[in-house]
Amino acid sequence: MDEVTVRDSQLKPCKDDERVCVTDLRDCGPRLSSSVQKTLNISCYYQKSADGRTSMTCGWPQESSSHTESDASLIFTSGYKTVSCQGIFNPAAVLKVTARIKHLTAGGEIWSEPHTVDLYYAVKPIQPVLTALGSTEDSLVVSWRSSREGRCRLRYRINNTRIWTQAPDYIAAQADLLTCTIKDLLPFTTYRAAVACRGRSGVWSDWSADISGRTLDRVPSRPLEVCYRVEEKGSGGSSLLHLLWKAPDPREAGGRVLGYQVSHEPNGLIQNVTELTTVLAVEEVNCTVTVTAFNTAGYGPAAHLRINTQRQNSGNLWISSSYPGKKALLVQWNTFLTASSAPPVSHFAVRWRSEKSLSTSRWSRVDSFTTSTVIEDVEPDESYLITVSPVYNHQFGSPQSLSASLQQGALMEAVSLKVVGVTKTTVTIVWAWQKKSGPIRVNRYRVLLRKDSDRQALLLWPDQWRHSFFNLTPNTEYSLLLLADNVSMSIVPVTTYFDVVSVVATATTLLLLSVIVLIISILSRTECTNRNILDIKDFQVTDILGEKSLIVVDPDFPRSSEDNLQEDTSLLPTLQLDTQLVTFTQSELG
Template sequence: MPAPVDMDVLHIILTATSLLCVFSYEITVNSFDLLPCKEDDKVCVTGSGDCVQPPPPLAQKNFNMSCYFKVSLESVTCEWSEKQFSHTAASVSLIFNRQRLHTGPSSCTMTQSLNLTFGYFLSFCTNLFSFRPVKHCPALFVPAERLMITARVRSSSVELWSQPHYVFVYKAVKPAAPELTVIGSTEDSVSVGWSSSGDTRCQLRYRAHSSETWSQSPDFVFTPQNQKHIYSINGLQPFTFYTATVSCSRTVGIWSNWSAGVSVRTLDRAPSKYPQPCYRLDKTDSGGRLHIMWKALDPHDAGGHILGYQVSYRRVMGQQLQDRSVVNVTDEICVLTVDEGTWRVSVAAFNTAGVGPSVNLSVDTRRHRPLSSVRNMWVSCSVPVGTGLWVQWEIPAQPVTHFDVWWRLETNVSSSCWSTVNSSTSSTLIQDVDPMESYLISVVPVYKQQCGPPQSVSASLRLGALMEPTKLKVTGVNQTAVTVMWAWQRRSGPVRVDGYRVTLRSDSYEQTQPLWPDQRQHTFINLTADTEYCLVLWADNSSTHMISVRTEFDQFPVVATAMPLLLLAATVFIVSILSRTMYKGFFYPRVSSPQDSTAGQWLMDSKHQNSTKQNILDIQDFQDVDLLEVKSTIVVEPCCPDPLDRLVIKLSDLRLDAEHDGPAPSTPQQFQCGPSDDEGGTAHHTEQGSQEQAHDAVKRCFGGVADAQITCEGEYVVNASYQERTVVSVTCDTDYLPNVAALT
C-alpha cells in the first residue's frame, strides 16, 4: 500500500471539463518527503508501492509535463493535462531518478492516491543510460542535480506511465513572486516598484477595475540583485482605478507566479469638453419653468472624471447682465424658475480638478414656441429575441435636428445612458441590456438648442413594453360615430406582447386602430346608423375584452320626408287666416264701440261714481246770452277743509268796486251769507242797506275763504248734505258777470 502523503506537501490541483474530459494537475513534492526503495537504491519515492520496474518505452505515454524547482522550499512542482473517458477512482505517484555522469542507476518515487471522476495510475521516473545510487533522498533536490521524473497513474483497471521528463534543477528554478508597491500617480500614469534577490527579468501587467482584460508591458524589465526597480505605466485614464502585478524569472529558468495585485488610482483632470444641452420651457403667468437637459459626458471624451455639472443663469436687461445664479447638480437635468424676459444659461462639467469649458443658451420666454413630443412610441424585443430592445416612434410634423434616446434602470436613477438618432430615423436598437432588469426608456426630439417633452415607456428584455391598456369603455355614440376610451397600467402578466389594437366590426364592416401609450381615446367614424357593432381589444392575436354597441337611429330621412308636408300645411293655415281677415273687413266694416273711447272709459271708472263730491257745470252758464237779463250763481268752495265749505253768491246781490268794467246797477241788490241749517238747507243772512253795507257784507262773507273755488250755476247750489258748514249765497246782477273771474 502506498504511504500517505501530507496535503501540505503534495498539492494536486484538478480542473475538469465534463464535455471534453480534460483534467489539469499541479503536484508539489518537498525534499524531506522522499523515501528510498530497498529493491533499487537509484530510485526515490514517496511510497513503497512505487518501487516497481517501469514498462518498456513503447508502453509509456507523453503527458506533456513541465516541472520547476523552488529554492526556498526545496520542492519540485510538476504540471500536466490529460484526457480520459472513464470515471473510476485512481492514485497518482511520482518517481525520481538521479542522472549519472558515467554508469550506475539511481531512482526515487512519489505516490498519491486520488478519488477522481475518472482516473489512472501515474508515476514519474528518470530513465537515463546510467544512474548513480542515492545515498540520501532528501538531498536530491539541489540546483546542481539532473533529474529524470516519471508520472504513474493507476486504478483498478488502468495503469499508465508517462515518458521521462529531464530536468536540470538549476535551470528549472522558479523564483518567488516579487512584492509590488505603489510609488505614485499622475493624471495619466502610475509608478510602481519591486525588488529581487537575484538578477532577474520581469514583466508587468495591469488592467482597469472596470475591465477583465490585462495589458502587459511591451518589454522585459531587468532587475539587478538586491535593487529596487521603479516602473512607470503611461497612457492611463484620469481618475481611474487600476490593478497591477509583476512576474520575474532568472536569465534561464521558469517565470515566477504573478505577484499580489496592487490597486492605484490616477489623479483627476479638469474636463476638456463641454456638454451639449437643450432647453424646454413650461410657461406660467409670471414667466415659466425652464428645463435644461444634456447628455452625460463620457470620461474618455471629456478628458477627465465628471463629478457633476454647474448650471449658471442670469437675466438680460437691455445691454446689461444681472447678477449670476449658480446651481450644481449631479443628474443630467436641471429645472429653473425664471421670470418673463430674456435669460442666458451656461452649462459646464466639473470635478475635483476644476470646471471645464461651458456652453451658452439664450432663452426668450416671450418669443418661445414649444416643440411637440414624439407620438406612437413603443418598445418591443428585437429579433432574434435577447439581442436588445427595439424602440420605435412617429416623427413629429415640426422640424427636428435629431432625437435623443435615453434609458436607465428603474431601480437606479443615476445609471443613465444616451444615444443620438438622426432626424430621418424613427427607430433604434438598444443593446447590452440586462435581461433580468427593467428599464425606463425615453425619446426626446431636439431642434437646435430646444428640446420637446420626453415620451417614456417601461420595458424589459424578456417582456418588451411593460404597459397594457385596460378599462376599455364606450363614451359616446351617435348615428355615424363611436368614441371609446381606455387607461394604461403596468402589465401584470408574464407574457410578452409586441403590440395592442382595438377593432370595431360588424357583419359588413371592420376598422382597426393600434393603441399607443400617449393615446387615451379614439373615435370610429363613417358608421351606419341603427347598426349593431362589436368592439374588441387585442393583445397581439389574442382578444382580451369585448363590448357590444349600437349606433343611434338616424332621424334625418323622416324629417326630410315630413318637412315639405309641414311647410304646405303651415302655408295653407296662414293663407286661410289672411283670407278670413280680408273677407271680414270687406263684408263687415268695423263699427265704433263707445266703451273703447277715452270718455267712456273715464265715465265707467268706479272712483268717479263713488265720489262724495259733486261738481256740476250747467251748459247754459257757458252760453253767450244777454248779460242784463240772465242771472247766474257762483259757488266758491275752498280746496282744504274750512268752516266755510261752500260759498253761494248771487251775482245780482254783488256790488263791485269802482274799478269794474261794467255799468253799476240801478238799485241795490239782496245778498245772503250764512251756514247750513240742521235740516240740510242753507241758512241765509239777508241784509238791506246801502251799497256800502252790501259791499261790507260781501267782504265779510269772503273774508275767510281767500283760497275758495267759485262755481257758477243757474240759480243756487243746494248744499244740504254738508252740515255744520257756512254757506254764503250771493246774488249779483248779470251786468257784473265778466268781473266774477276776478274773484277767483
C-alpha cells in the first residue's frame, strides 16, 4: 500500500488556477505528453491533531509488477476559489484528489483519475490517550477521552507476549470520558492495553499508546498436598521430619504463591520457606504439622498432618533415554515394599530438576499401580536429577534419586563384576557403580549366569551391589556375564565346589566291597568240618540307618587270588569306616 500524508502547512496555491493547492509547484504545470492516466483505488481520510493542525492522508494499492523507485505527490482541487490553502482542510470541504506518481529510475509518470473526498465523512478521530484507573484480582479498569459520536474497541495482552485479545464488545462513545473494565484476567499478572475509536465516518483512529496494569493477588483457595517422611538421626532420640509438597497451579489454587508457612506442634515452631520442601529437627515425632501457602493477599487454607512414625522401605530406580527419536526420559522403578502394618502406596511423586538450577523443579503424580513414567520437554544438553518417592496417604517413603540426560540416559554404569563366594550350589557376586565415563547410552544393565541351557538373569539397580545365585549344580563350571543391554562388558568363569556327601558315599561303598571280598576269602580257607561253628548272626552288618543286614555269600563266587595268605588272625586288620557309619573288628568276625 502506497500512502502519502499532506499537512495543511505544506500546501501552496497554483497561480494559474486558484482552486488548486499543491505541495510541489511543479505539479501546477501541464501534464507531460508521455504521462499515463490510470484509475487508482484511492482512499483518503482527514485528521485534526490535538494542537489544531489538519492533514489529509491518501493511499492506494501498490502495483505488484512495479519494482522501480517512485515519488508520489497529491494535488487538491476545490470546487470554489481558494482563499488560503492552509484552510482547505476542514470538515465542510469537498475536494478532488489527484495522485501524481513519478518513476525515478525508469522515467515517466502516472496521473490518477480525480478522487472525490467529502471531508465530513472522512474524518479520522484523534489517537486516544488511555489511562489505567485501578485493578482487582481478575480485572483492570481503564479510561480514555473520545468524541460523543461513534464507538471504540479495546485490546489487551499479557506483558511480554505478542498475542492480543480483542474485547468482545464495542464501547459506544456516549460521553467525553469513557471507562471500561477488562474482566476474566489472571491474578497478579501484568497486562498491556490499547484503544482505538471511530466517528460517523467509519474511519478508525490509530491505536493508543499501550498502558500497563497489574491485577491484584488472590488468596490461594486450595490446601496443599503435603507428604512427609521421618528419618531417625541416632540414639539421641531426635529425628528429622522431611516435609514435601507440590507447587500449586495458579489457575487451580486461585492465586500465585509467594511462600509457605510451616508450623509444628506441640513445640510451637513456625517458619516461612520459599522452597517446596523443608526439614525439621524434632524431639517428638508424634506431632501435628500445618503447611499454608501465602501471598500479599493473605494465607490460604492450611493442610494439617498427624505424623505417623511407621517407617517405609524404598524401591529401585532406573532411567533410560529414547533420544534422538524422542526428547523424553523413561523413568522405571520396581515395587516399593511396605511393612505389613503400613498403609498401601496411594501414588508416586516424580520430581525432576536441572542439575544446573536446583532451585527450580517440576512434579508429576503417577498412579500406585504404575511402575514407570515418561518425562518430556527436557533439553538435550542438560542433565537432570530425578527423584521418585512412594506416597502412603500423606506419608512418603524413602526417595530414590538418579541423574540422567537425553544424551546418555542414566549417568551411572555398572563395573568391576567379581565373585566373592562359592559353595557347591551357590555363587555370590558383587559389582560397583560409578559415574558414567563415556557417551554410551544403556537402557539396562544385567548379570547373566549360564551353563549350556541352564541360565539365570539379574537386572541391576543402582542401589544394589551384591547378589547370590542359588540351586546350582555342584562341580560345574559357569560363566558370569556383565551385560550392557546385549553387549558383554566382562566375563567371569566360576566353578561350584564338589559335593562332599557323594564323595563320602562313594568311599563307603568301596570300603564295604573290600570287607565283603575279605570275608569271602577267609571263609574259603576254613575247613568244612568247622563251618557249623559260624553263626549267621555274625554276618549281619549294621548299616548307616542302624538296621541289621545280612552279607550274602554266593557259593560259586570265585575264590580270591590271595589263597596263600596265612590264616593267622593277626593279619586281619581292624577296619573302620566313618565313626558315624559302621566299624568292623576281629572279635565281631569270630
